[in-house]
Amino acid sequence: MPITILPPKSSRPIPSRRADPEDVPSDSDSDTSSQAGGADLDGDIPMITTANKSSPKYDSNTGIVTPGELITSDPQWMRGHGTYIPLGTKDITSSVAGTITRTNKLISVRPLRARYTPEVGDLVVGRIVEVQAKRWRVDVGSTQLASLPLSAINLPGGILRKRTETDELQIRTFFAEGDLLVAEVQQLFQDGGASLHTRSLKYGKLRNGVFVAVTGMGGGGGVVRSRRQVWTMDAANGAGQIDVVLGVNGYVWISKHVETPAEVENKTMGITNMEENVSATMYSSQNDPIDSDTMREIVRLRGVVTALVENSLRVDEDMVVRGYQEAVEMALLSSKGPEDVYLGGERGQQLAAALTGV
Amino acid sequence: MASQQHVLLSPAELAYLHDSLSLTPPLRPDGRSPTQYRPLSAETGILPGTNGSARICFADGTEAIVGVKAEVEKTRRKWDDDTIYDENKEETREEAEGAEGSSDWVELTVEIPGFRDDDSSTVFLAAMLSEALLADGGFVRRLVINRRFHWKVYLDILLISPPLSYPLPLLSLTTHLALLSTRLPRLKSEGDEDPFFDDDWAAAPYLYPRSSNKKVLARPPVTLLVMAVGNNIIFDPAKEELAVADVALAVSVGDVSSSSSSSSSEGEEDVDMTAEEQEGRKLRLLSIRTVDPPSRLTPPGVPNATNSAYGHAQVGEGGKTKQQMPEARAAESEAVEGVWKPPRGGAKALVMAALVQKTLQRGGVADEVFDALEGVDLG
Numbered sequence: 001m002p003i004t005i006l007p008p009k010s011s012r013p014i015p016s017r018r019a020d021p022e023d024v025p026s027d028s029d030s031d032t033s034s035q036a037g038g039a040d041l042d043g044d045i046p047m048i049t050t051a052n053k054s055s056p057k058y059d060s061n062t063g064i065v066t067p068g069e070l071i072t073s074d075p076q077w078m079r080g081h082g083t084y085i086p087l088g089t090k091d092i093t094s095s096v097a098g099t100i101t102r103t104n105k106l107i108s109v110r111p112l113r114a115r116y117t118p119e120v121g122d123l124v125v126g127r128i129v130e131v132q133a134k135r136w137r138v139d140v141g142s143t144q145l146a147s148l149p150l151s152a153i154n155l156p157g158g159i160l161r162k163r164t165e166t167d168e169l170q171i172r173t174f175f176a177e178g179d180l181l182v183a184e185v186q187q188l189f190q191d192g193g194a195s196l197h198t199r200s201l202k203y204g205k206l207r208n209g210v211f212v213a214v215t216g217m218g219g220g221g222g223v224v225r226s227r228r229q230v231w232t233m234d235a236a237n238g239a240g241q242i243d244v245v246l247g248v249n250g251y252v253w254i255s256k257h258v259e260t261p262a263e264v265e266n267k268t269m270g271i272t273n274m275e276e277n278v279s280a281t282m283y284s285s286q287n288d289p290i291d292s293d294t295m296r297e298i299v300r301l302r303g304v305v306t307a308l309v310e311n312s313l314r315v316d317e318d319m320v321v322r323g324y325q326e327a328v329e330m331a332l333l334s335s336k337g338p339e340d341v342y343l344g345g346e347r348g349q350q351l352a353a354a355l356t357g358v
Numbered sequence: 359m360a361s362q363q364h365v366l367l368s369p370a371e372l373a374y375l376h377d378s379l380s381l382t383p384p385l386r387p388d389g390r391s392p393t394q395y396r397p398l399s400a401e402t403g404i405l406p407g408t409n410g411s412a413r414i415c416f417a418d419g420t421e422a423i424v425g426v427k428a429e430v431e432k433t434r435r436k437w438d439d440d441t442i443y444d445e446n447k448e449e450t451r452e453e454a455e456g457a458e459g460s461s462d463w464v465e466l467t468v469e470i471p472g473f474r475d476d477d478s479s480t481v482f483l484a485a486m487l488s489e490a491l492l493a494d495g496g497f498v499r500r501l502v503i504n505r506r507f508h509w510k511v512y513l514d515i516l517l518i519s520p521p522l523s524y525p526l527p528l529l530s531l532t533t534h535l536a537l538l539s540t541r542l543p544r545l546k547s548e549g550d551e552d553p554f555f556d557d558d559w560a561a562a563p564y565l566y567p568r569s570s571n572k573k574v575l576a577r578p579p580v581t582l583l584v585m586a587v588g589n590n591i592i593f594d595p596a597k598e599e600l601a602v603a604d605v606a607l608a609v610s611v612g613d614v615s616s617s618s619s620s621s622s623s624e625g626e627e628d629v630d631m632t633a634e635e636q637e638g639r640k641l642r643l644l645s646i647r648t649v650d651p652p653s654r655l656t657p658p659g660v661p662n663a664t665n666s667a668y669g670h671a672q673v674g675e676g677g678k679t680k681q682q683m684p685e686a687r688a689a690e691s692e693a694v695e696g697v698w699k700p701p702r703g704g705a706k707a708l709v710m711a712a713l714v715q716k717t718l719q720r721g722g723v724a725d726e727v728f729d730a731l732e733g734v735d736l737g
Binding site: 003004005006007008127129156170173174176177178179180205206207208209210211212281282283284285286287288289290292295296299300302303306310340341342343344345346 | 371375390396657660667
């Protein structure tokens, strides 16, 4: 069965899940965040035309609001993200296309699709797109390229070395165009651009794995900020350990877990030598030998992440780990046995259904 | 011809992808089997203003729409053709049926968002698609009205989403479905007089005729994108897979009945088709084009042994010489395990032969693609 052609999906009705604000007690700030309050990523969304424009009052039946659409003119509400108040009025108006979220008396609109908005301290996965004299420009899925100054990376030969002109000349030996890296947002500029740093042993160039970009926030799917964005997990079917990096910006890296020299020698060596040794592999672009079992499980994990996104589920450690276990069990039942790693189309929906318990 | 804009992937990613695709069986990043297509949804007859239209949507969000429009055009007479039409009607009838079409009766335009319509990649895509359609002359023969007039067909192929992967298979499948759903008004006039059509759209016959049980008798060609990594042959590659391809081919395959049955009458076609159904579909290779994979333009990886940023602790023992020319060193190197090296040179003849054979063999991919396309509701 090399090809499956399905009839087009009909639009699914959006469940009306918001109650009218008037008859909800004010302590209800938890209900909206727990629901995967988003529209389908693929289906069409029924839009309801506001018939009575004269007395708009935060209509709870509206599935979706569009930019410029009046949300409410009731002064008891405060405006949140994704809304604005036009000059000379008191109307809260949507500035993005999305669903309305309400936290106590705060109204905000969650965009259906949005680019990543950097915040200080976010863990991001980025790709170098430009090399300049003293800095790199990094694509992090934001509206602008983030910048990574040469002074914000760990130079080989010890963390505390001073940056020299030789380093500037050899800037491409650290990161070249196309290289993937994991970094942290260090600073935000006035215009929303971000400055990154990799001054930690956790950060740096990525290798031994695959990259997958999922859309960030919106629609209920995508990567959400959580306590742990990087973890190492045990894989099934005789594979080694696998590292997963979920960038807050929706870029995901799945790779074979490599014992860094630090981890190996931590047992024998003191902390002072650790930094010198870790820098040995820091800017390598050579993959370690990876056995096919590990590769297969990496593909399976990648399939889990894409299946989660395609079915509008959030992507975090809990969901990915549970999804992976579910996928391993699904493969056991499959006709091709545990080697079957395909999780697209219907298999993905099956996986999502198993995870949400529907 | 470059297949796509430059794909930005790091050498480590490329090396990993190449390694996993070279395994036996290959491990594709999305877990598909080597011959498996991405799941897609298809519908036809979506544009009321066209003679035929179709839409196909891949699960990753790439979407294409094709509209077919037809108009009557006067056929240019050949320079040596001095027949007088009215006098020998019998003869003209025969000739009209065996008449050859001309390839400029079909105008095919491809539009890819973000690309100019005279961009070389867009023009190349259009050329490949029209080449498949015109290769055996079977399609243009259907457009003959009589000796003086023919249908001129405009095929507008639009990719609606940004090109997330090389769109050739998607555009080809959508064009296929659009042509299958194409209807032309029923001709009322006879012989070589000025054409006069029935204005009842419900009576309009399909360009590709169908039998009484709605079975399509002949089918337009399909172009498949096939690539090879090492000795593995992979169908419908995604963008990142194409980025490590050793060789990529666009193989156009036609259903052989589509050319043979076009000049025969309705009754005979039915008989032909049932005979063919029993022995399976006869596939015919229409054209092969090599597509230049973006892998050739990717930067090579730097092995640890020559990386000046690697193992700085050891630089003391003779690292001085290494430091001097960092850029020159990255240019060329021997193949090292785990380091990306862009493919050089042409494809192996054996691999090329296997590519074509795997596409064409009975029960092969082309066969199954035709089977799946038959399942689409043509409305």
